[in-house]
Amino acid sequence: MGAFDAQLVPAVDGVAYGLLLFVVAAGLSLAFGTAGVLNLAHGTLYAVGAYTGAELSDGTWGGLVLGLVAGTAAACAAGALLSAATAPLARRGHLDQALLTFGLALIGGNLLVEGFGADEMPVRIPDALDTSVDLLGHRYPAYRLGFIVMAVVLAAAGTWVLTRTRAGAAVRAAADDPEMLATTGLSPRVVHTGVLAAAGALAGAAGVLGAPIIGPGPGTGDTVLMLSLVVVVLGGLRSLWATLVAAIGVGEVQTLGVSVAPDWAPYLLFAAMAVVLILRSGRGLAEPHGPEHDADPPPDPAERLRRRLAQVPWPWRGMRAARLAKAAAAGGTGAGRAATAVRAAGPLLALVVVLAVLPTMLDAYALSLAGYALALGLLAVSVTVVTGYAGLPTLGQTAPFAVGAYTTAKLAENDWTVGPVQVVISAAVAAAFCVVTGPAVIRARGTTVLMITVAVGELTAIAIGQWKSVTGGTDGLAGFPSTQAFWGGEPLFEELAIYQYAAVVVVCVVAVALVLLRSPAGKLLTGSREAEERMRASGHPVTRYLLLAYVGAGALAGAGGSLLIAVQSYVSPADVGFEIAALALLAAVIGGITSVIGALVGAGLIVYTRDWLAGSWPGHGPLLLGVLFVAAVYLLPRGLAGLVSGAPRVVAADGEDDGAAAGRLPAPRSPGDAEPPDPPEPAEAGPSARARKGTT
Numbered sequence: 049m050g051a052f053d054a055q056l057v058p059a060v061d062g063v064a065y066g067l068l069l070f071v072v073a074a075g076l077s078l079a080f081g082t083a084g085v086l087n088l089a090h091g092t093l094y095a096v097g098a099y100t101g102a103e104l105s106d107g108t109w110g111g112l113v114l115g116l117v118a119g120t121a122a123a124c125a126a127g128a129l130l131s132a133a134t135a136p137l138a139r140r141g142h143l144d145q146a147l148l149t150f151g152l153a154l155i156g157g158n159l160l161v162e163g164f165g166a167d168e169m170p171v172r173i174p175d176a177l178d179t180s181v182d183l184l185g186h187r188y189p190a191y192r193l194g195f196i197v198m199a200v201v202l203a204a205a206g207t208w209v210l211t212r213t214r215a216g217a218a219v220r221a222a223a224d225d226p227e228m229l230a231t232t233g234l235s236p237r238v239v240h241t242g243v244l245a246a247a248g249a250l251a252g253a254a255g256v257l258g259a260p261i262i263g264p265g266p267g268t269g270d271t272v273l274m275l276s277l278v279v280v281v282l283g284g285l286r287s288l289w290a291t292l293v294a295a296i297g298v299g300e301v302q303t304l305g306v307s308v309a310p311d312w313a314p315y316l317l318f319a320a321m322a323v324v325l326i327l328r329s330g331r332g333l334a335e336p337h338g339p340e341h342d343a344d345p346p347p348d349p350a351e352r353l354r355r356r357l358a359q360v361p362w363p364w365r366g367m368r369a370a371r372l373a374k375a376a377a378a379g380g381t382g383a384g385r386a387a388t389a390v391r392a393a394g395p396l397l398a399l400v401v402v403l404a405v406l407p408t409m410l411d412a413y414a415l416s417l418a419g420y421a422l423a424l425g426l427l428a429v430s431v432t433v434v435t436g437y438a439g440l441p442t443l444g445q446t447a448p449f450a451v452g453a454y455t456t457a458k459l460a461e462n463d464w465t466v467g468p469v470q471v472v473i474s475a476a477v478a479a480a481f482c483v484v485t486g487p488a489v490i491r492a493r494g495t496t497v498l499m500i501t502v503a504v505g506e507l508t509a510i511a512i513g514q515w516k517s518v519t520g521g522t523d524g525l526a527g528f529p530s531t532q533a534f535w536g537g538e539p540l541f542e543e544l545a546i547y548q549y550a551a552v553v554v555v556c557v558v559a560v561a562l563v564l565l566r567s568p569a570g571k572l573l574t575g576s577r578e579a580e581e582r583m584r585a586s587g588h589p590v591t592r593y594l595l596l597a598y599v600g601a602g603a604l605a606g607a608g609g610s611l612l613i614a615v616q617s618y619v620s621p622a623d624v625g626f627e628i629a630a631l632a633l634l635a636a637v638i639g640g641i642t643s644v645i646g647a648l649v650g651a652g653l654i655v656y657t658r659d660w661l662a663g664s665w666p667g668h669g670p671l672l673l674g675v676l677f678v679a680a681v682y683l684l685p686r687g688l689a690g691l692v693s694g695a696p697r698v699v700a701a702d703g704e705d706d707g708a709a710a711g712r713l714p715a716p717r718s719p720g721d722a723e724p725p726d727p728p729e730p731a732e733a734g735p736s737a738r739a740r741k742g743t744t
Contacts (some may be wrong), residue, residue, distance in 0.1 A: 127248020
């Protein structure tokens with residue numbers, strides 16, 4: 049009885065916490081499973097309710113009820129607006145939705161902080177609930193017991209609506225067969241809007257009722273979102289009861305687990321999430337039907353604008369068409385091959401020129417930002433390889449990035465300060481890390497692989513925070529000797545010298561990456577993304593190709609992590625967290641998801657927005673980043689590479705990549721896709737085979 053007695057209060061706390069997460073996760077599951085929206089702004093909807101309820105709370109029952117009504121209504125309205133924002137992306141997949149909703153979350157979070165302050169808000173509850181009651185010999189807060197009752201009632205009411213009412217039948221029909229629903233006279237689009245509004249209402253109600261438990265503050269929405277994602281993954285999308293069990297389990301880990309096993313509890317949630325995803329990866333998360341199956345998808349204003357601009361008879365279009373025709377006619381000649389080689393090297397040469405000119409235009413602070421942008425750019429290039437070329441959307445490349453950064457920091461602490469040595473060793477250690485984690489990642493597809501990489505990234509960040517003797521924990525590592533550009537060189541202290549070192553490393557690493565991606569191996573990787581089943585049927589070891597790509601991308605990220613240490617001489621978990629992973633993915637999308645140089649440009653634009661522009665508008669960095677997320681998703685569906693390439697490039701037999709695919713987000717790959725393109729020749733294919741078949 050002694051052990052039970054000691055853990056009773058944490059166990060009951062876990063039930064209350066779990067029921068709170070269940071209400072939030074039920075809305076998240078509803079949005080994804082029925083409306084088909086991967087909503088990374090769901091935590092912000094919770095925060096809307098929490099802040100509203102806290103603002104209206106005055107210690108009376110009337111204040112509590114008013115806060116509940118107002119907070120629920122505000123989050124419901126925000127959910128309806130979210131439906132309108134995501135509707136134009138119905139045919140563009142979950143990766144665009146994730147980026148858009150993450151940007152909206154940044155905007156919403158910044159606006160909430162501006163409106164309610166950066167400090168955690170106190171919540172005043174009625175006196176009858178602001179007391180403690182006897183619970184098996186223990187004093188326990190009355191509000192938490194009351195919340196358990198309210199959450200059970202809310203969950204029961206939601207289950208009844210979904211299973212016993214016409215509205216619930218329409219929601220289930222929208223998830224299972226939207227075409228059949230449309231024949232009954234109900235618009236799937238209206239149901240889509242209603243579902244997201246209801247999901248927002250659930251999050252808002254949970255925020256109001258849960259504010260005394262998880263007080264409204266700047267990081268509240270992020271915490272609730274990550275835990276709710278874990279609940280949805282563990283419980284699945286098909287059963288509210290499974291979601292309830294998973295939510296209570298997560299709540300117990302967060303309270304009872306921390307009390308019983310504080311060293312292991314932080315790992316349990318994301319480890320369980322990763323294991324469940326890996327076991328399900330054969331069939332993946334149940335990909336929802338959302339509005340992308342409507343016969344009449346909602347209009348995309350940005351797409352209409354792009355089409356109108358495309359119809360304008362710009363004077364340079366005729367010149368470009370003539371140049372392309374001339375290149376096609378000369379493609380088989382020696383002069384044509386030389387011209388193609390020059391065009392292939394053009395982006396890299398342009399990068400060299402820009403990097404060489406920048407120091408003449410920037411001051412010391414701006415140069416330091418440029419150096420950081422180059423480190424982030426290598427991380428974005430690794431995302432380009434995994435997402436754009438291998439077709440595996442990722443939000444976890446910060447894991448090998450962190451491995452490379454901390455490896456370089458430890459090398460510097462032991463007086464291994466020569467830059468090239470640090471980069472090579474860090475890249476090798478990061479690649480070895482990806483050899484270990486790669487088999488779990490490459491077997492999944494679509495949304496499942498995205499969530500697995502999130503779990504890998506979060507587990508790595510948790511390990512960094514916990515392993516204080518090696519990583520310094522949340523305080524990070526600092527005070528180690530500065531990097532030397534070469535053997536016997538002076539330590540890099542001046543901003544110009546650090547920038548020049550970073551620029552040389554980036555050019556060398558990017559050159560190697562471009563050579564490999566444009567080689568026959570790179571074509572095999574592209575073929576694996578576009579026609580996996582045919583590649584397997586023709587005898588290609590697709591799994592091996594994907595693993596090699598993932599490991600190579602890990603080496604790129606590790607080199608970027610090493611560069612991060614050289615640039616800022618400090619590293620902490622905040623430098624390698626989920627937000628950095630999202631920024632790296634955004635950089636790849638801005639540049640064009642298959643454009644290596646574009647990823648570097650995207651990283652530069654992000655750092656300019658977050659650190660330079662935000663300096664002119666202090667406290668609004670997240671808002672500016674959020675606007676950049678939204679603008680990139682709406683206005684650059686093919687990235688900057690798509691703007692530059694315009695029409696598809698003429699493809700010669702020597703391996704120049706196809707511009708039509710540049711910047712396009714890869715659709716989730718699944719076996720049996722209808723009519724995929726022809727795969728490359730089997731592994732023995734050499735130059736002669738490529739000359740026969742052309743580029744894959």
